[in-house]
Amino acid sequence: MSTAGPPQGAKAPLGGRELREANERGGHVSIVAPKGGKASQQRVKVQRRPVHGVLLLDKPIGFSSNQALQKVKWLLRAEKAGHTGTLDPLATGVLPICFGAATKFSQMHLEADKAYATTLRLGIKTSTADAEGEVIEERPVQVTLEQLEQVVKRFTGPISQVPPMHSALKKDGKALYEYARAGIEIEREARHVTIYSIAIVNARLDARDDKGPEVDLVVECSKGTYIRTLGEDIGEALGCGAHLSALRRIRTGGFDESQCVSVAALEAMSDEQRMACVRPSEDLLAGHQVVTLDADNAARFLSGMRRRGAWGDADAVAVFAEQPRALLGSAHVKGGELIPTRLLSPPEVSESLLQQQLMNV
Helix, strand or coil: CCCCCCCCCCCCCCCHHHHHHHHHCCCEEEECCCCCCCCEEEECCCCCECCCEEEEEEECCCCCHHHHHHHHHHHHCECCEEECCCCCCCCEEEEEEEEHHHHHHHHHHHCCCEEEEEEEEECEEECCCECCCCEEEECCCCCCHHHHHHHHHHCCEEEEECCCCCCCCEECCEEHHHHHHCCCCCCCCCEEEEEEEEEEEEEECCCCCCCCCEEEEEEEECCCCCHHHHHHHHHHHHCCCEEEEEEEEEEECCEEHHHCEEHHHHHHCCHHHHHHCCECHHHHHCCCEEEEECHHHHHHHHCCCCEECCCCCEEEEEEEECCCCEEEEEEEEECCEEEEEEECCHHHHHHHHHHHHHHHC
C-alpha cells in the first residue's frame, strides 16, 4: 500500500471534519498546499432541509431585513424562510424569521402592534429623516422639557402620516426609495395609524457635545407607523427640526427583545444549538382560541373540509390534532362551523412533528 500523499500543489481529499466545517460555512473549504504549492478551494454543495417554526432575531445595525433573513436561512440551511416586517439598515431589534410552515402565519405579525426605542437628534434635518441621509437643514434648538412634553402629547392617539420617500412602500412595482435615489418625488397618500404612547426616557436638551441636543423616546404604536416620520414631525412641531440617530424595535406582537438571539451568537453555535432557537410555528398564533380535533376530524380539516361542533363564534382559531398533538392550521368559527383559513400540508405537519421530536431527544 502506498503511503505517498497527493502531488505537491494537488487538491487534497476532503475528510469528514472538513466537510462538516465546509457545510457550516456555506459550502466552501480552503485547501492549503504544502511548501509553496497553490492553495485551492473546493465547492461542497450545502444540503438544504425543511425547517419549520420562528426564530426571533436581534437584527444588527447595517443589515437590511432581507440580508438578515438570508444570513439566518443560510446558517440553518433552511429551504424556505421569510420575515415579518421590514427594519431599516439603521435599525436594530426584534425581527421574527419564519421558516417553512410558519411562513403561512407571518402576515399576522405584519399586522401586529409594535414598540420602538428611538433617539431624536434635534436641530438637524436630513434627506432621509435618519442618520443615513445628508444634512439638508440646521436650526437652533430652544426647547424646554415642558414644551417637549406638550408636543409629544399632540402625537399620541390616532394620527395621519405621509410615508417617507425613503421607504420600502411600492408604487407601480418599485420601492419609493428607488424613486428617491433617482431624484423623483412621488405623491403619497396619508395613512392612518395609532400611537398608543410616547414615553420620554431622557432629554438632553442643553447638550453641547458632538451629538448635540437629543431625546430618547419609547413609542408604542400600531402597524404601519413610520418612526422616522414621527420623529421628523415632532421636530417640526418643536420648531427646530429633527432626525433619528438611533432606532430599535423592542417588541412586535407578543415577542420582545429579551427573547431574541443575535447573528453573532448564531454563528458561534452548533447546528443543534441553532435549531434549539427555532420556536414552534404555533407561537405565531398565541392569543388564538384553541380547537383540538380527533384523528378523523383532523384528517378531514387538513383536506380543507369544514367541521361542525359546539364552538362559539371566533375570528382567530388555532387548530390542532389530538394525538399526536400537532398544529394543523388556523381557522375561524361561524355558526358552529370550523372554517379553515390557512392550512399546513401533510408533509409540513409530519416534518414539524419530527423536528420537535428530535429537539426533545
